[in-house]
Amino acid sequence: MSQLMNGAKILLECLSQEGVDVIFGYPGGVTLPFYDALYDHPIRHVLVRHEQNAAFAAQGYSRSTGRVGVCCATSGPGATNLVTGLVDAMMDSIPIVALTGQVSTKLIGTDAFQEADTFGITRSATKHNYLVKNIKDLPSVIHEAFYIAASGRPGPVLVDIAKDVFMGNAQYEPVNSIHLPGYKVYTEGHTGQIRRAAQMILEAERPMIYAGGGIILGNAHDELRELVEAVDAPTVCTLMGLGGLPCEHRNFISMPGMHGSYAANMAMSGADLLIALGVRFDDRVTGRLAAFAPHAKIIHVDIDPAEISKNRNADLPIVGDLKRVLPKLTSVIREIRTESGNLERTGLKAWWKQVREWKEENPLVPVYSTTEIKPQHLMAEIDRISGGKAIITSDVGQHQMWAAQLIRYNAPRLWINSGGLGSMGFGLPSAIGAQFANPDQLVFSIVGDGGFQMSLPELATLMNYGLPVKIIVMNNGYLGMVRQWQELFYNNRLSSVTLDSFPDPSLLAGAYGFKGRTIEHPSELAAALQEAIEYNGPYLLNVKVTPTENVYPMVPSGGALNEMVLGPIQSSSVV
């Protein structure tokens, strides 16, 4: 059924067909026709207070649901403000579609008011991007954008639309097919490779499962659990993979890497086989690459062929979708085990004994004080309230590491953080997106006093939409992670890391019409958190913690994983 419509309406029609229910955005000159069409359209528009936060909110929506998040900005400064959010989504493979307005086609290239080369600027910030200059291209471009964002290794796609495309009229024909001849999506995984992988796994004496963000993105958490139980290997989840295997699962050995647990890092270093699933051997996980898992053969399963042997050579690569590959792998393993009469794997038994010893030697446990609130104590309290079920968003830095170490995530898509790019100011806007997508769920935004102040404008958004996000500021008066490095590696010369002049939270929250307060004594903590979650609406809890607490264990930059510094007392003794 063809129908004469303007570009703005065609765009909305395509978005509806994609199942979009909410757009996070900020209007401007060239998007006026789009906003006019939105005025009486069922798709909800959420007015954020800065475009960067529109992209972060779209990510929070996507990361908490798996669906494609949508954000929107005007030309020029609107589009350039999106860039950090796009690169952030690119690094963590988050499917979002960004819609930007562009000046009219006649004006492109004339340095028109609010003109910027959005297409050029966002080329490396996106999985793919489009500049739409002809209304006839609009429907197919929009559907392609959603398909590209969500399929294969997900990522952000930007569609830049000239103002006259919004305003022009065309016969709208629904798009029936998508043709992207050069876009390869790998799904099944090579059967022969899967069989060889199963054999390697059963021959290994010290196997380790190293599960990453791909498990979450591919919705392969159930399939992971099946595999973990069939192999019975110790399993670590990376920062991006937390929740991929429930933290309470008996095979779970916490997070590896720079601030990973002793047991996780020792086990990675001692394993004779790493089963790497949806990971990219990131430098924050591997430490010094040459010394990473030195005894291990590598099975690497990833949907992106470019990840195979990028950082660490894969002895056995499998390119495919984890959701499809893992069940096949599990069933071949079970099959071989049955054929061979389910022999007891004695090597594995000894390996587990060793891993348990490492766990007991240096467990990841909170630190408490009777006079100050330790940041670890704060995380332990949040963990108690969450019970492994709340959505937790974070910024980047010390609070992020403690929240990753000490809070349990018993399901995927509960732990939302800026992993790859490490963007400050991510926590609050991503919580906004997550809360919109999950209106009935408890959402904590755990932020530092630095990152929180990068997202201050969004307090208005919270109030505007009555979102009951609980903001927990882990306030140590410093840019804590930078201070930690200055202390440890720059002779404690604290250069520009002191954050004085933090606003009074009761006045700040009060100015927006909700409640905020400061606590600084451990005895207040439990009750204050309880008050925050019981409060009907957003809540700002400013928690003053030990200012100079450091995150441990720590693998110093350039160190091997088993060269951890375990804590301040032994800071000179390296294990």
Next chain:
Amino acid sequence: MLQIISLLMENKTGALMRVTGLLTARGYNIESLTVARTLDSGLSRMTIAVDIEPHGRRQLIKQMNKLINVLQATDLTEGPAVTREMVLMRVRAPQESRTAILKESEIFGARVVDSTVEGFALEATGDIEKLDEFISIMQSYGEIEVTRSGAVTVSLDSKKLRLSPPISRGEAVLVEEKNGVA
């Protein structure tokens, strides 16, 4: 010796930028680059000459293959392939060296495309190293001005091109929803 990457790509705005962007993002220089339409006017063939160590080059080519607009990127450095480049040059040729220049040109299979009292304009094709030699010989006759086309390469392997077929919107929606917790 330079290495050759050959790409078959969609003839679309921005496709070139996406390919070269992968090189610049990694700090790699492009030694030469040629691009032109293929028999199918919707597609272009690009040949890039680079000097990148093998691991970096493998990574780069994988990234090129991920680009939506790229149908196929191949490393033709090792494989059976023919590479040619064209050079156009102006040689100042005083009376006494004209015959010698023409003789050298003949050895290299170069053609005279213009001739004046001052000198010649020459056209030569060949592989990159052969043209380097030709240019250095011509330099010995005095001042020259050179424009090189950049390498073009054709693979002698009939490597099968794997293209993704069109998919219906319904299939696309299934893929999009697969990841959704819903």
